[in-house]
Amino acid sequence: MARVVEQQPENPLLAGLRLRRTPEPCALVIFGASGDLTQRKLIPALYSLAFRRLLPENFGVVGVARTEASTEEFIERMEEAVKEHGRDEFRQDVWDALAEGMRYVATDFADEGGEDVVVEVLNELDRERGTAGNRVHYLAVPPAAMSTLIRELGERRGREGWTRLIIEKPFGRDLGSARSLNQQLAEHFTEDEVFRIDHYLGKETVQNMLALRFANGIFEPVWNRQFIDHVQITVAESLGIGGRASFYEESGAIRDIFQNHLLQLVALTAMEPPIDFTADSVRNEKVKVLRSLHTPGPKNVVRGQYGPGFIEGVEVPGYREEEGVAPDSATETYFAAKLYVDNWRWADTPFYVRTGKRLPRRETTIAIQFKRAPHPPFEETAADGLRPNVLLVHVQPDEGVSLAIGAKVPGQGMSIRTVHMDFLYGGAFRTGLPEAYERLILDAMLGDATLFTRTDEVEEQWSLVDAITASWPRDRPSFPNYAAGSWSPPSADELIHRDGRSWRRH
């Protein structure tokens, strides 16, 4: 006889309540907690989430690193970090509530068994703070430690609750190592438990690219090869390598920025509209773009390395003079390329991308340059000051969007000049933009992977990087080839001038 199942009626009180997404109770474990990222970004992000009451009530943070320190010392250092780097005013009550659930474990997590002590602390947190066996492990560790840590975490995952892994870049250093990491992860975790972070995707302005394209009727019809002449994407940094010489010598600009941030910006600019805003729909479209990227030949790629120069009036050394860098280093600190997205929408439309260190200023922009008006009916001289329309997305700083248009200069006669229509986040909304890490940590706690990189995306990215760098070991580039404080090596200008175009003016 069929069993009658009594259906629970839907709760009518929930209608219109605008319930905020709140994560389930959980503990966040930061591996590599003595590093710069934890102090500058992760703990300040957690404080901002606590400040806005976005963290679950039952929550704990476990910092794990090799450095010997007590929990009290760790908390004290993190409090200073929040005061220095936090975006919100410091409130002692908010901090105290967060710090109450904080623990520190000094252990070598790369060692077999190094994880046991962490598991003990987590079990203790479950009992004391009600974190229910739910874990978010944040892996901000050197590549050499990643493999052991993944295995240790996989073997020790608890029977109760869920486990998620946030993995900081670099995710491998080539296709082979990325695949091997993915395979290791797959042995212990499912894809929806793995959150490969690219903090650019957590930036409001990067997400605004999706809003700009898919929430406005006027852009999408002209977002294609018929109307767009080319796209320029710039990720410029004025800083040098800081204390990261050993990392940077291994990675260079192509692995540090191009493989992840720049290719993600290309994908968001070029992707087709997703059917909805779920993780798989968005990532499916992005991966199609990455698959369509044509490998640029050597002529369409430029490498550079900075020599001595001046940044904001201060004399700075060249890359080879930086501490920890080989005096004959061939590592690139500048990378530019002309890419083509081989599909119906973008065929023959170049995407010029560039990134570099010690450039004159910090700036990340996506510039969509439209084709010129076919036949301006003005005297030739009238339009001297006229440049093509450019839709410029300022990712940072000056977050916003501006559109360059031609306008008549007031006065007798007809003279036309390019002016900008600006939308600045600060001007329109006046609320501070959340830090990328706030959004991403919260999303991982909620299990929303939309803004994280999927296995196939990361493999497509590395496959392109491998194809570009295949010939590099055989070359001896003539470095340094640009001065710190200048925009690029001359060959980067030649790359774009050959096509009758030029890099955007700054």
Place this chain on the structure above:
Amino acid sequence: LSAPAELEGWTGHDVTVADIERQIAGLRQASAARTDGPDLRTSVMTHMAWVPEEWVDAAHETLGGLAERHPSRTILLVPDPDAESGLDADLSLRCFPLHEHHGHVCSEVIELRLRGDRTRAPASIVTPLLISDLPAFLRWRGRPPFGEPELVQLVDVVDRLIVDSAEWPDLPEAYGELVEVFDSTAVSDIAWGRGLLWRRELALSWPRISEVRELHVAGPRADALLLVGWLRSRLGRPVRLAHEDADALAAVALDGEAVSPPRGEDRSASDLLSEELDRFGRDPVYEDAVRAAHV
């Protein structure tokens, strides 16, 4: 949130709308000339407020906390029907520094004193001052005179009417008049916003709450009426209200059993108004609650 960097002002007696427009433009030019970089006028909305004399101080206080989050052109209308006919204006420009930018973002505050018969057709004064193509919100301070020309006219030119029914002396009768406005414009009630955290808390009591017979509320009368109206309308059954007057929503009990207070901070009048200015469409759950509160 930082304080305004610049405060420019102008006051005029017996002015015209053209005077106001000219003076506002002048203030903007003066401000831009004194600062490094361009001053941007924000373009989010026109916020209009009908502020009888006794509400002027409260309105200024709320506005002070609001300007940075919803920079807009604000038009404060202060009616003074017994005075000699005329229009006085007090204009100010509030500019805030833009982080990482040179320049400022500015919002304009136009305070108009409508004297004598100028109170009869307020829409004809504010319509030319609305910023084109942007939504317009009307915050009505105190008890709105439902059906009277000044309200009807202003409702006609705005996208949303915002009230705080806790400011009304004749509840629940006034709710009966409020429901008549629902088909003309979207309505927000700050008293409804104040109760949001409690409603979330009560919703967690489902399904036990479905059989509730009496709701006890210690708080402002409006907040209590809206809470019981919400329960009646959502549950589709009668719920008795036992009300105990208090300045803020302090305690709620279901059939004598206390509900644990919701987690969350008290929000200021500016926060509450700010939240209402984020909404555009009608709120059918609120409208149903008002209808049921009036029963």
